[in-house]
Amino acid sequence: MKMPVTLNINNTTWNLDIDANATLLEVLRSNVLNQQSVHRSCEEGECGACTVLMDGQPVNSCLVMAASAQGSTIITSEGLMRGKELHPLMKAFVDELGLQCGFCTPGMVMSAYALINQWEDEELSDMDIRKAIEGNLCRCTGYVNIVNSIRRAKQAKDAGNWW
Amino acid sequence: MENRETRLISGKGQYADDLDFPGMAHLVFVGSPHGHAVIKRLEVDKALKVPGVLTVITGEDMVKYTNPLPVQANFKSKGWTWKLANVYAMPRDKVRWYGEPVAAVVAEDEKTARKAADLVEVEYEPLAVAGNALEALEADAPRLYDDWEDNKQVHLKFDFGEPDAAFEEADQVMHIKTREGRVTGLPIEGRGCVAHYNLKRDSLEMWGSFQTPYLSRHNIAATLGMPEVKVKINAVDIGGAFGLKIHAWKENVVALASKLTGRHVKWFEPQKDFIVTGPHQRDVFWEGDVAYKNDGTLLGVKATVTHDLGVESTNKGIAALSIFPACSAVPNMYHWKGMHIEGVGAVTNKSFYCAYRGYGKDKGIKFIEHALNQIARKLGMTPEAIRLKNYIQPDEFPYHQINSYVYDSGDYPGTLKKALEMADVDGVRAKKEQYLKEGKYIGIGVISAIEPAGVAVPNCQMGGITQARVQITADGTIEVHSDRTEIGQGSEASHAIIVSNILGCNREDVLVKPVTSDYIGQGPLSSRGAVYPASAVAKAAKIIKKKVCQCAAAFLKAEEESLVLEGGMIYSSNNPDEKLTYKQLAEKAYFFPGPRGLPAEILKNHDHLLDVTTTWYSPTTPESGSSYTSFCTSADVAVVEVDIDTGATKIIKYAHVHDAGTIIDKQIVDGQIHGGIVQGIGEALYERLDYNDKGQLMTSSFSTYLIPTAVEAPDIEVAHLETPSPFTETGSKGMGEAPIIGSKAVILAAIEDALTPFNIEVNESPATPERVRSWIVAARKKQEESK
Numbered sequence: 001m002k003m004p005v006t007l008n009i010n011n012t013t014w015n016l017d018i019d020a021n022a023t024l025l026e027v028l029r030s031n032v033l034n035q036q037s038v039h040r041s042c043e044e045g046e047c048g049a050c051t052v053l054m055d056g057q058p059v060n061s062c063l064v065m066a067a068s069a070q071g072s073t074i075i076t077s078e079g080l081m082r083g084k085e086l087h088p089l090m091k092a093f094v095d096e097l098g099l100q101c102g103f104c105t106p107g108m109v110m111s112a113y114a115l116i117n118q119w120e121d122e123e124l125s126d127m128d129i130r131k132a133i134e135g136n137l138c139r140c141t142g143y144v145n146i147v148n149s150i151r152r153a154k155q156a157k158d159a160g161n162w163w
Numbered sequence: 164m165e166n167r168e169t170r171l172i173s174g175k176g177q178y179a180d181d182l183d184f185p186g187m188a189h190l191v192f193v194g195s196p197h198g199h200a201v202i203k204r205l206e207v208d209k210a211l212k213v214p215g216v217l218t219v220i221t222g223e224d225m226v227k228y229t230n231p232l233p234v235q236a237n238f239k240s241k242g243w244t245w246k247l248a249n250v251y252a253m254p255r256d257k258v259r260w261y262g263e264p265v266a267a268v269v270a271e272d273e274k275t276a277r278k279a280a281d282l283v284e285v286e287y288e289p290l291a292v293a294g295n296a297l298e299a300l301e302a303d304a305p306r307l308y309d310d311w312e313d314n315k316q317v318h319l320k321f322d323f324g325e326p327d328a329a330f331e332e333a334d335q336v337m338h339i340k341t342r343e344g345r346v347t348g349l350p351i352e353g354r355g356c357v358a359h360y361n362l363k364r365d366s367l368e369m370w371g372s373f374q375t376p377y378l379s380r381h382n383i384a385a386t387l388g389m390p391e392v393k394v395k396i397n398a399v400d401i402g403g404a405f406g407l408k409i410h411a412w413k414e415n416v417v418a419l420a421s422k423l424t425g426r427h428v429k430w431f432e433p434q435k436d437f438i439v440t441g442p443h444q445r446d447v448f449w450e451g452d453v454a455y456k457n458d459g460t461l462l463g464v465k466a467t468v469t470h471d472l473g474v475e476s477t478n479k480g481i482a483a484l485s486i487f488p489a490c491s492a493v494p495n496m497y498h499w500k501g502m503h504i505e506g507v508g509a510v511t512n513k514s515f516y517c518a519y520r521g522y523g524k525d526k527g528i529k530f531i532e533h534a535l536n537q538i539a540r541k542l543g544m545t546p547e548a549i550r551l552k553n554y555i556q557p558d559e560f561p562y563h564q565i566n567s568y569v570y571d572s573g574d575y576p577g578t579l580k581k582a583l584e585m586a587d588v589d590g591v592r593a594k595k596e597q598y599l600k601e602g603k604y605i606g607i608g609v610i611s612a613i614e615p616a617g618v619a620v621p622n623c624q625m626g627g628i629t630q631a632r633v634q635i636t637a638d639g640t641i642e643v644h645s646d647r648t649e650i651g652q653g654s655e656a657s658h659a660i661i662v663s664n665i666l667g668c669n670r671e672d673v674l675v676k677p678v679t680s681d682y683i684g685q686g687p688l689s690s691r692g693a694v695y696p697a698s699a700v701a702k703a704a705k706i707i708k709k710k711v712c713q714c715a716a717a718f719l720k721a722e723e724e725s726l727v728l729e730g731g732m733i734y735s736s737n738n739p740d741e742k743l744t745y746k747q748l749a750e751k752a753y754f755f756p757g758p759r760g761l762p763a764e765i766l767k768n769h770d771h772l773l774d775v776t777t778t779w780y781s782p783t784t785p786e787s788g789s790s791y792t793s794f795c796t797s798a799d800v801a802v803v804e805v806d807i808d809t810g811a812t813k814i815i816k817y818a819h820v821h822d823a824g825t826i827i828d829k830q831i832v833d834g835q836i837h838g839g840i841v842q843g844i845g846e847a848l849y850e851r852l853d854y855n856d857k858g859q860l861m862t863s864s865f866s867t868y869l870i871p872t873a874v875e876a877p878d879i880e881v882a883h884l885e886t887p888s889p890f891t892e893t894g895s896k897g898m899g900e901a902p903i904i905g906s907k908a909v910i911l912a913a914i915e916d917a918l919t920p921f922n923i924e925v926n927e928s929p930a931t932p933e934r935v936r937s938w939i940v941a942a943r944k945k946q947e948e949s950k
Contacts (some may be wrong), residue, residue, distance in 0.1 A: 029180075036181045037174030039402070041351050042434040046865035049351055078174040086169065094168045097830045100838065101651030102171035103178065103352045103402030130873040137865060139350050139403050140651045142837030143873040145830075 005070050009033060010079030016066075024064040025050045028076065037077045037106035048136030051107035052076045058114045060135070077106035080113060087163065088156040089113055089149075098149030100140035108136045112150045116157055124154045164640075164671055167655050176400045179355030179372045184427040187357065188217055190420050191276035191430075192413065193266040193283045194440065195258035198512040198858015199305065200287035202256055202265060209282040210268055215275040217424050219283065220267040220416060222255035228419055232412055232478035233385040235378075236623035244318035245483075248308050248475035252386065252415045258287070259307055259474045260512050261859045262439035264413065269420045269428060292858035296471035296509040297448060307474065307510045316472060317483050317508030321490050324501030324565035329463025332500065333454035337541065339534045341926040343526065345446035345471065345852040348519040348842070349870060352402020353432035354441070356414050358421035366393040367418055373398045374408035374648050375686035376679055378624050386415040387422065396680040404650035405842075406518030407442045409688055410480040438863045442480055442517030443852055446471035447489065449530045451504075459542050459549045461497055461535075467505040468526060473513035480517030483508050484623055487790070488615060491566045492527030496575050496613045496796065497553040499565050512858040518688060520842060525904040528612045532908045533926060536609075536915065546609040546912070547583055551576055561783075561889070568615060569789040571824075571896070572886040573796045578820045579611050582798035585818035585880055591802055599920065604805045605815070606917025608909040611798040615791035616897025617694025619784045628780055629684040629691075631699035633662060633707050635773035637753040639746030641668060643675045646684025647696035652899060653831035654692060658700050660827055661893060665704040666711065667728030668745050683778070690897030693827065694792050699779035701892035706775045713770050714752045715743055717761045749773060782890050793888045793896035796822040799840075799905035803913040810935035812848055812914055814877040819902065822884040825894030832898060833881055839902025841876045845869070846903070847910035848929050921946070 001020040006013065009028070018027055025043070028035040038061055039049040045060040052061045053075040080087035086094065089112060099105040115132035116124075129150045130143070138146060156162060170176070207219040231249050238245040253264050266283045270276035293299035293307060299314040307314055330336065356371025367389060373379045376396035384394040401408060413430065421428040432441075451466020468489050476483045486506035493504055504527075508516075539549040554575040555562050562570040583589075591607055598605045619627025632644040643662055647654040655675040663670040678686065684696060711733065716723040721735035734742040743751075751760060756771045765771055781792040802816040819836055826832055849869040853861045862868040887894030907928065914935065915925035921942035927934065 031183070035174070036176070039178070039352070040180055040431070041353065041402075042865050044864060044866070047351055047434070076174070077172070081173060084173075086172065090172045093172055094166075097168070097834050099168060099171060099651075100653075100834055101350065101352070101401060101403040102168070102176055103350070105172055106174060109172070126878070127874075130876075134872045134874045137351055137870060137872060139348075139405070139842065139870060140838045141834055142839075142841030142879065143876045144837040144879055145834055147873070 003067055005067055007069060008073040010075060018066050020067055022066045023062055024066045024069050025061040027066040028052065028061060035076045035078060039103055039106060048107045048111065049104050051110045051136060053110055053114060056114070058111045077109045080109070082163065088161045089116065089153040092153040092156060093149040096145050096149040096152055098141065098146045104136055104138045108133055108138065108146060111136050112153065116150070116154050119154070124151070126151070164674055167649065171400070178352060178400045178402050180431045182357045182370055182399065182429060184357060184359070187427040187429050188269050188271060188424060189273040189276045189429050190267050190269050190417055191273065191280045192264040192436070193268065193280045194262040194264055194436065197258060197287050197289050198261045198292040198854070199290040200258050201290065202258060202285060203288050204286040205265065206284040207266065209284065210279040213275060213279040213282065215271040216279045217269045217271070217426070218420070220269070220420055220423070222251060222253040222265060225251040225253045226255055229386050229415065230388055233382055234477050235481050236477050236484045238622055242320060244315055246311055246316045247477055250475060250478055252412045260514050262436065262514065264440065267416050267420060269424060292512040294854065294856060294858065295511060296446070296469050299509040299511045307512065314510045315507065316475065316510050317486055317506065319486055319490060319506040321504045323494065323504070324499060326463050326465060326501035326503040329500035330454045330465070333462050334457040336452045336454050337534065337538055338452055339449065339537060341449040341530055341533055343445045343447050343529065343928050345443055346846050346850045347438060347441060347443050347852060348405035348407045349438065349868065350403025350405060350407060353434050353437035354408060354413070355431035356417055357427055357429045358418040359427045360418065360422040360425065362425050368395045368397070369414065369418060370397045370399050371414065372401045372408050373411065374401065374404040374650055375688065376648065377646055377682065377684055377686065378409065379411040379414065380680035382411050383415050383418050387418055394680070398648045398678045401648065401650045405520045406522060406688060410442065410517050412479045435863050438868055439860050440514055442482065442519065443473055443514050444482065444516065444519035445526065447526050453534045453538065455538055459538070459544050459552050461553045462500045464493055464502040464504065464531070466493070466530070467507060468530070470506070470508040471511050471513065472508045472516045473511055474515050475510055476516040479515045481624060482516035482518055484620070485518065485523035487523065489523035489526040491568065492524040492615060493531050494564050494566055495528050495531050496555055496611060498555060501565060513854055520839060520900050520903045522689060524615050524900065525907065528904050529908045532610050532612070536912050537924065547579060550579060550611055563787065567788045568791060569783045569787045570613070570794045571888040571890050573794065573822055574884055574886055575611065575796060578796050578822055578884055579798040581882055581884070582800045582818050582820040585820070585882060586800035586802060586816050588800060604807055604917040606803050606805065606913040606915065608801040608803070608913030608916060610905050610909040610912055612901055612904045614690065614795040614797065614898065614901035614904060616690035616795055616900065617781065617792040618689035618691065618790055619781055620790050625685050625689070627695065627784065628778055629695040629699045630682045630776060630778050631696060631703045632682065632776040633700065633703040635707065635745060635749050637749050639672065639744060639749040641666070641673045643673060643700060644682050645696040645700055646678060646682050646686045647692050648678040648686045650687060652687060652692060652835060653828065654687060656831060657692065657697060657827045661697055661701050662704045665701065665708055667730065669731040672731065672745065690899045692897065693895040694891055694897045695779060697895060698892035699777060702779050703775045703777045706777060707773055710770045710773055711748065713765050714761060715748055717765065718743060718748065718751055779892065792890050793824065795896040795898045795901050797901040797905050799909040801909045801913045803910065803917055805914055805917040805935060807939055810932035810939065812910070812930065812935065814844070817877045818880045819905065820882045820884065821901065822886055823898035824888040824896035825885055826883060827893065827895055835899040836881050836902045837879055839899060840879055840906040841871050843903040843906030844876065844910055845871045846907040846929060849931065851929055
């Protein structure tokens with residue numbers, strides 16, 4: 001069964017005709033939206049590879065029915081770019097080698113983005129960072145350089161280099 | 164050129180699931196719900212009637228259209244057992260493990276294929292299962308293969324040095340038993356590929372998560388009965404591999420599906436299927452004796468390691484072969500008089516064995532490191548004292564170990580001492596009694612390891628020979644080809660660094676090409692990357708440098724010896740003002756090399772073609788039989804706290820000292836170390852593939868098969884020593900496995916030390932909280948009873 005849904009994805013509004021039982025992950029990865037940074041892995045909300053921001057909060061897009069996202073604002077990691085320019089958070093991941101195979105990375109970036117965006121305090125401890133990305137599994141990096149990347153990104157934000 | 168990391172983080176990764184071709188069909192497998200059963204009846208009619216279904220492939224079709232899976236390792240030899248099984252990519256008569264695919268549905272889209280897969284009707288007659296290696300070896304165990312007299316697939320026997328003399332000389336002998344659970348490497352991305360069979364040309368091309376395209380080409384061509392030259396395999400971006408994407412067998416069904424339908428066919432494996440039907444590792448039982456003197460001098464070992472291989476594993480993967488390094492790694496980095504080691508592999512009703520980071524080297528080293536800790540404890544020595552007493556010394560290299568390995572270089576005492584310092588072992592030890600008074604159970608683990616890296620073994624697909632090509636194109640950019648697939652371990656960056664360092668060119672002008680089956684080599688397995696492919700690439704770059712210099716000398720009218728290559732420029736030190744860029748050089752060499760531009764000798768020798776394909780082979784393997792060329796070294800020290808009420812282990816400090824020879828890129832090497840350590844921690848504390856008595860896997864998702872999250876992973880302090888390898892082109896050693904070898908052992912050693920008041924030998928992994936609690940409860944009961 002098809003049904004209409006309106007989503008704002010990375011600042012573009014889409015009026016879509018979707019399968020009623022499609023997940024947000026499936027719709028984002030579909031040929032229409034082609035958000036290939038949103039990766040499919042466990043499809044049961046355990047690995048975090050498909051994390052996107054839904055109205056500012058990180059969600060596992062595999063667990064969200066696209067129909068229930070009606071009217072939401074979705075940001076994927078592609079949406080953090082400014083044209084070809086990397087977001088300072090992404091730049092921090094590249095500089096600190098916070099990625100190896102890169103498969104968990106876009107989801108990891110979205111959780112980290114939500115953390116730093118919403119963090120009001122000056123201090124951001126490593127454990128704060130670790131807890132914020134607990135739902136994003138990485139098998140390559142041992143998380144060390146990911147934590148370093150996120151700490152560096154926080155410094156970038158503190159220095160006014162953020163969007 | 165944009166680097167790989169920037170491309171990936173911009174969302175421009177091209178992983179298997181991102182592959183898309185016009186008119187592409189999708190394949191979904193139907194798996195067995197039984198661990199062992201006869202297939203009585205298989206009906207596909209209902210599935211075929213679903214609109215959008217193109218075909219359903221069954222075991223019957225495999226027999227009709229394909230050959231059995233080819234053997235990847237054959238070590239039939241006198242005195243050894245090495246059985247082979249004749250199996251197809253899908254079975255016709257009998258399933259032997261939970262999840263084993265019995266049919267593949269091909270449909271216009273994935274959802275339709277899934278729906279139709281549910282309509283494939285299979286009637287099974289369940290059989291008793293061979294549940295673990297020890298049970299499977301019993302006389303009345305259910306047999307997996309009717310033409311075998313028992314379930315023992317492999318039995319190897321090795322005599323290293325003089326084992327009997329070692330035991331005659333001994334003051335004491337200690338009996339050691341250890342048990343290591345079954346695990347899987349579990350990258351976050353499962354496997355996936357697209358196959359396209361070109362019906363006009365009778366050729367096949369595949370794209371996907373192939374860790375070793377050259378080997379996969381051979382296996383897929385053999386299965387489909389095609390000449391290898393008509394098959395091309397392309398690796399795309401791979402979401403982690405760790406050895407688990409070496410094998411190809413489900414991929415062979417995808418290839419057949421494309422041949423039968425004439426369509427591009429895609430298969431992307433759900434993560435659950437990857438755990439259930441993917442490669443497994445470890446699952447060994449060690450038992451044996453270690454001979455030593457009263458002063459702690461090590462003499463010999465007599466031991467047997469029994470492997471639970473799961474179903475036959477010489478056709479789907481190469482991991483029955485990992486019994487060799489499990490046996491051969493036991494001597495580790497110490498002086499010995501002799502050893503007798505036997506390696507047994509039993510088939511059971513579990514998913515198959517294939518490679519995973521460590522590949523058996525970890526098993527031998529973990530066993531002997533555990534034994535050393537027990538001996539030290541008995542002799543009242545510290546774990547570091549017994550190691551320092553027995554190490555091969557820095558002035559003994561190259562060192563011919565009793566097992567025929569030729570150790571290239573190292574400073575074993577220096578590596579350990581540095582790690583002890585970093586973790587402040589003396590300081591922590593001094594406070595241990597105080598901690599105990601406060602009710603805190605703090606333990607220190609100390610482990611040191613070699614990492615045999617860069618394998619070459621005859622009689623199997625890991626023969627060693629490796630090809631690389633470096634070409635300076637007509638516009639001055641440089642392309643590099645090798646077998647070293649990028650699986651996240653920094654192949655592309657490493658090769659770009661090696662080539663740009665040798666040619667003095669800009670790193671941005673070097674493009675390391677995605678790996679295809681066009682170049683010979685086994686890819687990045689056995690930490691070969693910095694040994695074979697890196698050496699082959701360095702060798703090609705050195706040859707091309709000579710050509711560059713010959714051409715440049717002619718163009719600049721300078722002596723070859725005076726040429727300087729740096730910053731993307733070539734000039735003579737006698738005339739630094741006249742410079743050639745690589746673009747200028749290449750343009751002249753390719754398009755204007757005419758008789759007046761270059762000397763006739765250069766033209767006659769084709770030295771103006773700035774293109775070199777070469778091969779590299781180990782300088783030690785042919786003479787010594789040393790199957791590994793380089794031996795990276797590491798020392799791990801961990802400090803843990805065990806909560807004796809919950810059994811939970813917390814890592815307080817982790818120090819790792821690493822010697823991988825000449826470091827190509829420190830950031831990449833550090834990343835490999837961090838990742839390996841945390842995988843080892845997962846093995847030591849959480850990860851377990853548990854089958855029930857019906858042979859069904861109970862831990863088949865991230866919620867039951869627990870890998871460390873960012874919260875469990877510790878801060879890791881890393882330091883490096885650099886003793887260059889004399890045997891590789893760059894001085895680098897293969898690395899990436901030492902961290903998992905050391906970490907899984909060191910955590911268990913630290914737990915054992917923390918539990919000293921209970922006198923518990925921690926010889927079983929994983930040390931999950933419930934298991935640690937059960938040890939403590941049992942120890943207390945024993946203590947009560949002895950009162």
